[in-house]
Structures are given as structure tokens and as C-alpha cells.
Amino acid sequence: MVSLFSIGSSPSPRLLLRPTCCSSPTHSRDAVILRRAAELADSSAGLTSPHPNFGCIIARGGDVVGKGFLYGQGTECAELQAAEMAGELAAGATAYINMESGDCSGDLAPVSSLVQAGISRVVVGIRHPLRHFRGKAIHALRRHGVQVDVVGEDLQSKVYEEALKSCLLVNAPLLYRAACHVPFSVLKYAMTLDGKIAASSGHASWISSKLSRGRVFELRGRSDAIIVGGNTVRRDDPRLTARHGGGHTPVRIVMSQTLDLPEERNIWNIIDAYTIVATQRGARKDMQKKLARKGVEVVEFDMLNPRDLMRYCHDRGYLSVLWECGGGLAAPAISCGVIHKVYAFVAPKIIGGANAPSPVGELGMIQMTQALNLIDVSYEQIGPDMLISGFLQPIPDLSPIIPSVDETSALDPTLSPYDTNIIFFYKTWDPYGAFSNFSPHPLQLPDENGDNYMWPTVEHYYQAQKFQGVNSPLAIDVIQQIKSSKSPEEAARTGRKMQRQHPELVRADWDSVKVDVMYEALKCKFSTYPNLNTMLRSTAGSVLVEASPHDLFWGGGREGEGLNHLGRLLMKLRSEIMEETSVVGVE
Numbered sequence: 001m002v003s004l005f006s007i008g009s010s011p012s013p014r015l016l017l018r019p020t021c022c023s024s025p026t027h028s029r030d031a032v033i034l035r036r037a038a039e040l041a042d043s044s045a046g047l048t049s050p051h052p053n054f055g056c057i058i059a060r061g062g063d064v065v066g067k068g069f070l071y072g073q074g075t076e077c078a079e080l081q082a083a084e085m086a087g088e089l090a091a092g093a094t095a096y097i098n099m100e101s102g103d104c105s106g107d108l109a110p111v112s113s114l115v116q117a118g119i120s121r122v123v124v125g126i127r128h129p130l131r132h133f134r135g136k137a138i139h140a141l142r143r144h145g146v147q148v149d150v151v152g153e154d155l156q157s158k159v160y161e162e163a164l165k166s167c168l169l170v171n172a173p174l175l176y177r178a179a180c181h182v183p184f185s186v187l188k189y190a191m192t193l194d195g196k197i198a199a200s201s202g203h204a205s206w207i208s209s210k211l212s213r214g215r216v217f218e219l220r221g222r223s224d225a226i227i228v229g230g231n232t233v234r235r236d237d238p239r240l241t242a243r244h245g246g247g248h249t250p251v252r253i254v255m256s257q258t259l260d261l262p263e264e265r266n267i268w269n270i271i272d273a274y275t276i277v278a279t280q281r282g283a284r285k286d287m288q289k290k291l292a293r294k295g296v297e298v299v300e301f302d303m304l305n306p307r308d309l310m311r312y313c314h315d316r317g318y319l320s321v322l323w324e325c326g327g328g329l330a331a332p333a334i335s336c337g338v339i340h341k342v343y344a345f346v347a348p349k350i351i352g353g354a355n356a357p358s359p360v361g362e363l364g365m366i367q368m369t370q371a372l373n374l375i376d377v378s379y380e381q382i383g384p385d386m387l388i389s390g391f392l393q394p395i396p397d398l399s400p401i402i403p404s405v406d407e408t409s410a411l412d413p414t415l416s417p418y419d420t421n422i423i424f425f426y427k428t429w430d431p432y433g434a435f436s437n438f439s440p441h442p443l444q445l446p447d448e449n450g451d452n453y454m455w456p457t458v459e460h461y462y463q464a465q466k467f468q469g470v471n472s473p474l475a476i477d478v479i480q481q482i483k484s485s486k487s488p489e490e491a492a493r494t495g496r497k498m499q500r501q502h503p504e505l506v507r508a509d510w511d512s513v514k515v516d517v518m519y520e521a522l523k524c525k526f527s528t529y530p531n532l533n534t535m536l537r538s539t540a541g542s543v544l545v546e547a548s549p550h551d552l553f554w555g556g557g558r559e560g561e562g563l564n565h566l567g568r569l570l571m572k573l574r575s576e577i578m579e580e581t582s583v584v585g586v587e
């Protein structure tokens with residue numbers, strides 16, 4: 001791992017790009033546009049689940065002629081949007097992408113859209129951090145005769161420092177995930193000028209201003225999960241929802257060893273946001289049952305601690321986590337190295353109190369020289385408060401590891417981070433992400449009127465089918481909402497929420513037909529896309545498991561307790577395809 005940010009005035013090794021020998025007006029222009037591509041990549045933050053962020057700008061000379069960003073998993077890639085916008089002006093132009101394209105579909109759509117548009121040069125901020133994508137798009141572009149310049153490899157000038165930093169920042173969660181196998185964790189707290197996060201009575205609302213709390217809602221919207229400890233639930237009765245106006249709602253996680261929690265709390269209301277309680281194995285079974293009855297998921301750990309919880313969150317596909325706990329939990333989280341960034345809102349107030357809680361409990365340090373120094377610190381005034389933020393750990397830099405050409409030439413069907421006889425898939429950025437229902441493979445199937453309709457993803461189709469044929473204007477309206485959802489995540493959110501809130505809108509036979517509905521959609525997907533068909537056949541001999549730790553019907557569950565119906569259907573489809581292929585072969 002290499003430090004990327006300057007500590008005080010000493011710049012980090014990788015940001016020490018070679019001095020200005022090669023700096024030129026072209027370099028300066030490249031750097032400015034690349035930075036804009038990174039900013040563009042951030043556009044969907046808070047509107048959809050945290051996911052790898054891609055932005056693409058196409059420019060001729062200094063003039064931008066096309067741009068696009070990835071809105072969510074399963075939506076149109078940034079490169080294609082930019083190429084479409086640029087039209088004929090793309091021929092001979094330069095494309096700027098903050099990160100090497102990833103592609104879960106195996107057909108490298110981002111690459112083909114740039115090649116077909118006639119782009120002659122591509123400037124890449126960073127290589128893709130995930131091993132199965134790394135170098136692949138760069139290699140494919142070069143094979144098509146496109147000049148590819150990667151910052152830090154082909155472009156060495158110091159003028160790229162800020163652009164590179166923006167490229168790293170916008171995908172910091174993915175970089176941590178790839179390097180450390182944990183989600184990017186941010187510790188956020190609000191404290192008085194005398195360093196208290198509550199009065200000695202425990203009362204804490206409010207320390208920071210309304211404006212600052214508005215910023216917290218934005219931070220929540222950028223996170224997959226928010227974590228607090230049991231004591232904060234007992235004392236504050238928090239809601240922990242993202243009232244930021246965006247669409248994405250993070251999961252709320254309560255860490256409680258004792259499970260000595262009140263039965264009535266805002267956080268048990270799962271209509272607005274899903275709640276998970278992480279606890280010690282065997283803790284208060286009666287309480288576990290009560291929580292489960294409210295729809296709260298209880299996850300038991302052999303030894304509840306922040307590191308194991310973060311591993312669990314990683315397996316659950318989370319990229320970004322916000323810790324909003326008190327000092328009792330913040331200290332062990334820092335000690336075991338899972339906190340990467342800190343946001344401290346400092347309010348110009350003094351509350352005093354020898355026993356008033358502070359943001360970080362016991363770390364076992366006795367000398368000031370042991371203090372943890374934040375890296376790349378920022379200061380921002382928000383209304384009356386000061387927001388101080390910085391990194392506790394540098395963003396991992398994987399870019400210097402350049403794969404060989406052989407490694408990147410094709411999708412290796414045996415490439416799996418898991419046991420070779422079991423292929424797990426879950427998020428679209430996993431090696432077999434194309435098997436996910438969120439993958440960007442539109443499929444043509446009938447809509448509610450029986451007309452052929454291009455559904456953006458399997459998820460859109462599946463969610464809409466829940467309300468198909470129900471004689472109610474609201475059910476018809478839900479189908480329309482699902483059809484127009486910009487991402488599969490939005491489609492899933494709408495479908496699940498309406499199913500929870502209005503079970504009467506769900507078709508009466510849903511439980512008995514849902515497996516058939518899914519199979520029909522999968523058959524359509526894998527017959528429409530030959531490359532997916534090939535990928536599915538290439539898994540022959542392996543068990544396919546959707547690695548969803550929480551969906552015990554479609555997924556395999558955390559410890560294999562799930563029914564794995566999605567994996568089973570894919571294996572059934574694989575057998576059918578292989579039988580058909582062998583029959584055709586015999587004829």
C-alpha cells in the first residue's frame with residue numbers, strides 16, 4: 001500500500017509524479033479535463049447505492065463535446081453516453097475517463113462504444129482496482145489502435161497530481177475494498193468546542209447546527225450502511241435515515257453485545273429503512289425473536305467486534321459505511337484499524353462536565369507522540385460549525401501493479417476468488433457479476449398490456465411482475481414506477497417497499513409463480529446475449545451460488561443456509577443449454 005496524500009507539506013510517493021520536464025499546455029489541458037471527469041463520476045452519489053463511479057468526457061482540443069456518468073449498477077455506461085452525445089464529433093477526439101472501464105457483461109461495451117465512435121486517444125486516471133478487470137479495457141483499446149495514456153505510467157507530469165487525487169477519491173471505497181476486503185469506513189461525530197459529544201446526562205440533541213446535520217444526511221446517502229452501538233440506541237432513539245432528498249437509503253446497523261435494547265425504538269421501524277442488529281451469539285434469544293417479528297434482521301457473531309462486522313459488510317457487498325456511534329464503540333473500531341476517514345463537526349459551544357462523553361474512548365495511548373495524525377486534512381465552515389475531515393489511513397494505490405498482456409486478454413472462466421467448485425456471484429463488479437439480476441442486459445418481454453417491452457434489467461421485469469394483473473390503479477402505477485426506474489436498485493426498492501407496505505397489491509399467486517417468472521427472464525437474458533451464454537456454459541461442473549447473505553430465498557445466505565434459487569435456476573438453464581448444444585452437435 002502506498003501513501004497517496006500529503007501529510008502536512010510532505011507529498012506522498014505516488015503523487016510525486018515526475019517534475020515538469022514533460023509538462024506542456026496539452027498536459028495541463030488533459031489534467032483539467034480528467035479532473036472534471038472524476039467530478040462527473042461522483043454525480044450519482046446519494047441517489048443510488050454506492051457503486052464504482054465512472055465519468056467520461058470527450059473533448060476535441062479543449063472543447064467538451066460529450067459527457068456521461070454511470071448512474072447505477074446496470075445502467076448505461078458513461079462511455080456510451082458520452083459517445084452518443086458527441087455524435088460525429090467523437091471521431092478523432094480524446095476521451096477522458098477517471099478509471100479504467102469495468103464491464104460485467106464480458107463484451108466490453110465501454111470499449112466498443114469508444115472504438116465505434118472513432119475516439120483516437122483515451123486518457124485514464126487510474127487502472128481498475130479489481131483484478132478481473134484490471135488492464136483488460138486498456139489492453140482492448142490498444143488492440144483496436146487507440147492510443148491510451150494512463151496517468152502515472154504514460155503521463156508523468158506533476159500537473160496531473162490534483163487530477164489523480166480526484167480520481168482516487170471518487171473511487172476510494174472500491175480501492176479499499178479491493179486492497180483490504182473491507183468497506184470504506186467513515187467515522188462521523190459532532191462535538192462541542194470542549195470535546196464533548198453529549199452532556200454528562202447523555203443528552204446530545206443538538207450539538208451541531210441544522211446546516212451541519214443536513215450535510216450528515218448527504219453523507220448517509222453516500223453510504224451503504226450506518227452503524228451505531230446499543231447505548232446510542234438506548235440514549236438517543238435515533239432514526240438514522242438519509243433525509244437528503246436523494247433516493248438511496250442506507251441500511252442501519254446496531255452493534256449490541258448485550259441486546260439489552262428497548263422494545264420500542266424508531267430504528268425498529270423498517271418501513272423507511274432496513275435494520276440489522278449485530279450481536280453476540282446466543283445473546284437474549286427472547287429479544288432476538290421480538291426484533292425478528294418487527295422485521296429487524298438479527299445477525300449473530302461468535303465474537304462481536306468491528307473487524308468481523310466489516311468483513312461481514314464486505315461479503316454483503318457494501319462499499320461504504322458510516323459510523324455514527326459514540327466513543328465507546330469508536331475506540332475499538334479505530335484500534336482494530338477499520339476506520340479510514342473521520343468527519344468531525346465542531347460546534348462553537350461549551351458544555352463542560354467531567355463525565356460527559358467524548359468522541360473516542362480508550363485507545364491505550366499515554367504519550368502525545370502516539371497520537372494518530374490525520375492525512376490530507378480539510379477544514380470547511382458550515383454555518384456556525386467547523387467541519388474537520390481527514391484520512392486515518394491512506395487510500396490504497398493499486399495502480400503501479402500493471403498486469404501482463406497475457407493476464408488481461410480474456411475473461412478467464414476459472415478466475416474466481418473462491419473455491420473452484422463453487423462460483424459465487426453477487427455484485428455486478430464481481431468476476432461473475434453478469435449473472436446478477438442487476439447486470440446491464442436489457443431484455444424484451446411482455447409488459448402489463450402484453451406488448452413487447454424492453455426491460456432494462458431482469459430485476460426491473462421481476463419486480464414489475466409482482467403487481468401484474470392486479471385490478472387496482474395503484475398496482476398499475478407501481479408497474480409504471482418500476483418500468484421508469486433509472487437503475488435496478490431503484491426498481492428493487494420500489495417493488496420491495498410496495499410489497500411490504502401494500503401486500504394487497506401483490507398478485508395472489510405470486511409465491512407459486514415467482515420462480516417461473518424468474519426463469520422466464522433468465523432464459524430470455526441468456527438467449528439474447530451470446531457472450532453470457534458462453535460464460536454460463538464455461539461454468540460447467542461448478543456450483544453457482546448467489547452470495548447474498550440476507551436473501552435466503554434467492555441467495556445462498558451467510559453460512560450456506562439460503563435456498564439459492566437464483567443459482568439453482570442458472571444451473572438448470574446451463575443444463576438445458578448444454579443439452580441443446582449437444583443435440584445440435586449430434587445432428
Ligand SMILES: NC(=O)C1=CN([C@@H]2O[C@H](COP(=O)(O)OP(=O)(O)OC[C@H]3O[C@@H](n4cnc5c(N)ncnc54)[C@H](OP(=O)(O)O)[C@@H]3O)[C@@H](O)[C@H]2O)C=CC1
Binds near residue numbers: 197203332
Ligand atoms: N454527538 C455525536 O455525534 C454522537 C453522540 N452520541 C452520544 O454518545 C453517547 C453514547 O456513547 P457510547 O456509549 O460510546 O456509544 P455507542 O452505543 O454508539 O457504543 C457503545 C455500545 O456499542 C456496543 N458494542 C458492540 N460491540 C462493542 C465492542 N466490541 N466494544 C464496545 N462496544 C460495543 C455496546 O452496546 P450494548 O451495551 O448494547 O452491548 C456498547 O454499549 C450518548 O450520550 C449519545 O447521545 C452518540 C453518537 C454520536
Ligand SMILES: Nc1c(N[C@@H]2O[C@H](COP(=O)(O)O)[C@@H](O)[C@H]2O)[nH]c(=O)[nH]c1=O
Binds near residue numbers: 205236324325
Ligand atoms: N447529536 C448529534 C448527532 N448525533 C448522531 O445522530 C443520531 C441521530 O440521528 P437522527 O435521529 O437520524 O436525526 C444520533 O443517534 C447520533 O448518532 N449528529 C450530528 O450530526 N449532530 C449532533 O448534534
